[in-house]
Amino acid sequence: MLVHEWAKEKIKEVKMTSHEKQKSYKQEIKGLGSMIVQNGLYGTLAFYNVKKEKKEFEEVAKVIVKQLKDLASTYLNIKDFDQFPPLENEKYLRAQELAIEAVSWLRRYADILIKEEEEEKNDNS
Numbered sequence: 001m002l003v004h005e006w007a008k009e010k011i012k013e014v015k016m017t018s019h020e021k022q023k024s025y026k027q028e029i030k031g032l033g034s035m036i037v038q039n040g041l042y043g044t045l046a047f048y049n050v051k052k053e054k055k056e057f058e059e060v061a062k063v064i065v066k067q068l069k070d071l072a073s074t075y076l077n078i079k080d081f082d083q084f085p086p087l088e089n090e091k092y093l094r095a096q097e098l099a100i101e102a103v104s105w106l107r108r109y110a111d112i113l114i115k116e117e118e119e120e121k122n123d124n125s
Helices: 003-015 021-051 055-076 091-114 117-124
Strands: none
Touching: 003 021, 003 055, 003 091, 021 055, 021 091, 055 091
8 A cells, every 4th residue: 555545544434533633633732743853753652652641632643643554564674663662764764755755645635535514615616
């Protein structure tokens, strides 16, 4: 499965949640790529692991951690990615590059498939 196909499937899963969760996810995913570039993949993962503990961010943070873990497992055969396994520099950089590519696809599909309430009202008019 190509990364863009993987991303589309992940957004379809998000679409099955409440409108509020979809909206929160869409907002969060927009800044995820730059966060990975600035803080590194493990730094970003650590941030979302902490964010999972806060009630207002719990669901969206869990989804993002799960997606990053699935990405690492599916494409790089890295198990327990959310536990920060030691990786050689080359493999870590590959994981980070893959995550940035995947996030760009997640953003695109979120923009297309997750509609705001105003857009839905206009579509139904």
